[in-house]
Amino acid sequence: MIRIGIVVILTLMLSGCGLLNKTLEEQGISTVLGYDLLDNNKIKGTVALLQFNPNKPQTQYIISDTGKNSKEIRQKLEKKTNHDLTSGQLRTIMFQDRLAQERGIKNLLDTIQRDNTIGSLVYVAIVNGSVEELVNKSEYEDASDIGTYIYNMFEKQVDKEMLNNINIHDFISLYYEVGVDPTLPVLKLDKTPVVQSVAIFNVDKMVGTISTQENLYIKLSKGKKVFGYKTISIPVEELKEEEISIEDGLESIEISFKPTYSKSDYKIISKDHVVFSLQVSIEINEVSSTIDFNSENTKKVEKLISKKMNNEFKSIISKLQEMKSDPFGFGSKIKSLRQYSKLEDNEWYDIYPKVLIETNVSVKIKRTGVLN
Numbered sequence: 001m002i003r004i005g006i007v008v009i010l011t012l013m014l015s016g017c018g019l020l021n022k023t024l025e026e027q028g029i030s031t032v033l034g035y036d037l038l039d040n041n042k043i044k045g046t047v048a049l050l051q052f053n054p055n056k057p058q059t060q061y062i063i064s065d066t067g068k069n070s071k072e073i074r075q076k077l078e079k080k081t082n083h084d085l086t087s088g089q090l091r092t093i094m095f096q097d098r099l100a101q102e103r104g105i106k107n108l109l110d111t112i113q114r115d116n117t118i119g120s121l122v123y124v125a126i127v128n129g130s131v132e133e134l135v136n137k138s139e140y141e142d143a144s145d146i147g148t149y150i151y152n153m154f155e156k157q158v159d160k161e162m163l164n165n166i167n168i169h170d171f172i173s174l175y176y177e178v179g180v181d182p183t184l185p186v187l188k189l190d191k192t193p194v195v196q197s198v199a200i201f202n203v204d205k206m207v208g209t210i211s212t213q214e215n216l217y218i219k220l221s222k223g224k225k226v227f228g229y230k231t232i233s234i235p236v237e238e239l240k241e242e243e244i245s246i247e248d249g250l251e252s253i254e255i256s257f258k259p260t261y262s263k264s265d266y267k268i269i270s271k272d273h274v275v276f277s278l279q280v281s282i283e284i285n286e287v288s289s290t291i292d293f294n295s296e297n298t299k300k301v302e303k304l305i306s307k308k309m310n311n312e313f314k315s316i317i318s319k320l321q322e323m324k325s326d327p328f329g330f331g332s333k334i335k336s337l338r339q340y341s342k343l344e345d346n347e348w349y350d351i352y353p354k355v356l357i358e359t360n361v362s363v364k365i366k367r368t369g370v371l372n
Contacts, residue, residue, distance in 0.1 A: 029049060029050040029051075029086050029089045030047050030048070030049055030085060030086065030089065030090045030147075031048050031049070031050055031060075031089055031090065031091050031092075031145060031146070031147025031148065031151075032047065032048040032090075032091065032092050032093075032094065032135055032146055032147040032150060033045070033046070033047050033048075033090060033092075033093050033094070033112070034046045034047075034093070034094040034095070034096075034127065034131030034132065034134070034135055035070075035073075035094070035095050035096065035099055035108060035131060036096040036098075036099060036130055036131050036132055037096055037098050037099035037102060037103060038066060042066045042067065042068060043066065043067060043068070043069070043070075043073065043099070043108075044064055044065070044066045044073075044132060045064065045065060045066070045067065045070065045073035045074070045077060046062060046063070046064040046131055046132040046135050046136075047062070047063060047064075047077055047085070048060055048061075048062050048135050048145065048146050048147050049061055049062070049063070049081070049083065049085070050089070050145060050147070051083065059144060059145060060144075060145040060146070060147075061081075062135055062136055063077055063080045063081060064077075064132050065077050065080060069107075069108075069111065070108050070111045070112060071111065086117065089147075090118050090119075090122055091122060091123060091147050091148075091150070091151040092122065092123045092124070092125060092147065092150045092151055092154065093109070093112060093122060093123070093124050093125075093168070094124075094125045094126070094127050094131050094134070094135075094187065095108070095124075095125075095126055095127065095131070096126075096127055096129070096130065096131050097126050097127065097128050097129070097186065097199070097206060100126050100199065100201075100205065100206035101205060101206045101207070102205075103205075104203070104204040104205040105124075105171075105204055105206075106172075106175055106203075106204035109124070109168060109171060109172060109204075110172070112168070113168055113172060118168075120167065120168050120169035121167045121168070121169065122167060122168050123150075123151065123154045123166050123167055124166055124167065124168055124171055124184055125150075125154070125166065125184055125185050125186070125187050126184050126185070126186045126187070126199040126206060127186070127187050127188075127189075128186055128187065128188040128189075128196055128197075129188070129189060133189060134187065134189045134193055137189060137192070137193065139191055139192050140192050140193070141192060146193075149192070149193070150187070150193060153193070153195070154166065154185070157185075157195065160228065162212065162228045163185055163195070163198075163212075163215070164182075164183050164198075164215070164218065164219065164327075166183075166184055166185060170182065171184070175203065175204055177332060178331060178332070178335060178343060178344060178345050178348060179326060179329060179330065179331020179332035179333070179334060179335050179343065179345075179348055180326060180327065180328075180329035180331060180332045181200070181201045181202060181203065181325045181326050181327050182201050182327070183198050183199060183200060183201065183215065183218065183327050184198070184199045184201070185197075185198060185199070186198060186199050186209055195212065197209040197210065197211055197212065198210050198211070198212060198214070198215040200320065200323055200325040200327065201325060201327075202323070202324050202325050202349065203345055207323045207324065207325050208323045208325070210316065210319070210320075213230065214312075214316045214319075216228065216230060216259070217309075217312065217313055217316050218316075218327050218328060219262075220259065220262040220264070220280055220282060221262075221264050221278065221280060221313075221328050222262075222264065223262055223263050223264040225260065225261055228258070228259070229256060229257070229258050229286075230256070230257060230258075230259060231254055231255065231256040231257075232254070232255055232305065232308045232309070233252045233253070233254050233255075234252060234253050234254075234255060234304050234305075234308065235251070235252050236250055236251055236252060236253070238304060238307075239253060239291075239304070242300040242303070242304065243300075244291060244297055244300055244301070245292070246290070246291070247290065253289060253290060253291060254289065255287065255288070255289040255291070255301065255305065256287070256288045256289070257284040257285070257286060257287040257288070257305070257365075258284060258285055258286040259282055259283070259284050260283050260284065260285055260366070261282070261283040262280055262281065262282045262283070263280070263281045264278065264279065264280045264281075265278075265279040265280075266278055266330070266333045267279070268333065268334070268337065269358075270356075271337060271339065273356070274334065274351060274354075274355045274356070275355070275356045275357075275358070276330055276333070276355065276356070276357040276358065277358045277359075277360065278313070278317075278328075278357060278358065278359045278360070279359075279360050279362075280313070280359070280360070280361045280362070281361075281362050281364070282309070282361065282362070282363050282364070283363075283364050283366050284305070284363060284364070284365055284366065285365070285366045285367040285368070286367070286368075287301075287365055287367075287368045289301075293365075293368045298365050298368070301365065302362075302363050302364060302365055305363045306361050306362050306363040309361045309363065310359055310360065310361040313359045313361055314357075314359055317357050317359070321352060321353045321355070321357075322353065324349045324352060324353060326348070326352055330352070330355065330357065331343065331348040331352065334348070334351075
């Protein structure tokens with residue numbers, strides 16, 4: 001009887017495996033989903049699917065269709081494949097820049113988020129140009145499919161603190177929080193998809209872009225560990241003022257370094273006219289330059305880098321005020337005051353461009369050395 005029981009169990013397990021394989025082969029597993037805005041005001045949805053049919057050499061195939069909203073597009077895409085579209089492995093959702101600028105992305109994201117098979121940590125990105133064209137790109141280094149390539153690229157840059165948090169959960173959370181705006185990476189199609197810049201939002205509409213180097217200042221203002229390298233140029237005149245010796249004939253000296261940690265403090269120094277003071281302390285290492293970093297010169301270079309970065313902080317804040325976008329979160333600080341506790345987004349954006357924001361950046365060189 002025991003032997004018969006074992007045979008029955010093994011038979012059920014093997015038949016179960018067969019059913020599981022059959023079910024898997026019937027699935028069209030979505031890894032990337034993207035949307036383009038068309039001239040007729042309809043939206044084109046594009047999805048990259050993985051298939052697990054051993055009889056077909058191609059592991060990925062891509063389908064597109066149009067509709068008024070994501071639900072209608074989903075229904076049309078279902079009709080274009082004999083597979084069941086599943087979203088449990090969806091890794092990235094992408095929006096054409098024109099769509100993000102003209103229509104905003106919150107409604108599409110909100111519908112997607114209601115799908116309980118889609119995790120809240122799925123990455124979100126903007127595409128400079130056609131999402132459909134980028135997803136159909138066949139070159140993506142050694143990754144097996146475009147979804148894996150883009151996911152790994154974002155995972156690396158988020159882990160190294162080169163990008164802000166860029167998932168659905170973060171975007172939707174910031175959408176509902178008054179006084180702080182989200183940012184998203186902008187992809188551009190080169191030989192492979194690459195991160196070109198960072199998209200700036202006013203609520204859920206894209207209002208412009210900044211460089212990844214400018215985005216570094218947003219990260220520094222959050223008071224976190226920061227990775228990545230930065231290079232600044234110091235004019236000869238400023239070096240001579242600090243009595244730092246340099247070679248003859250040079251107009252400026254480049255200094256490259258790695259910010260590793262920052263600490264920030266937002267203070268509201270005038271409630272009536274809303275004046276902020278932003279204090280940022282930054283630690284850097286792996287400083288590389290032709291300057292001789294003896295103890296005296298190190299202090300002078302700290303002063304020069306502090307001055308340069310302070311000016312760049314002011315510049316990026318001014319640029320964002322013109323865009324009426326507040327990724328620094330000054331508005332959320334204002335809401336902590338009783339007189340502004342009921343502040344709404346539209347009221348904040350009326351005030352924000354006129355707000356005076358004073359910055360004070362101090363840099364400490366923890367260790368010098370040669371850059372990798």
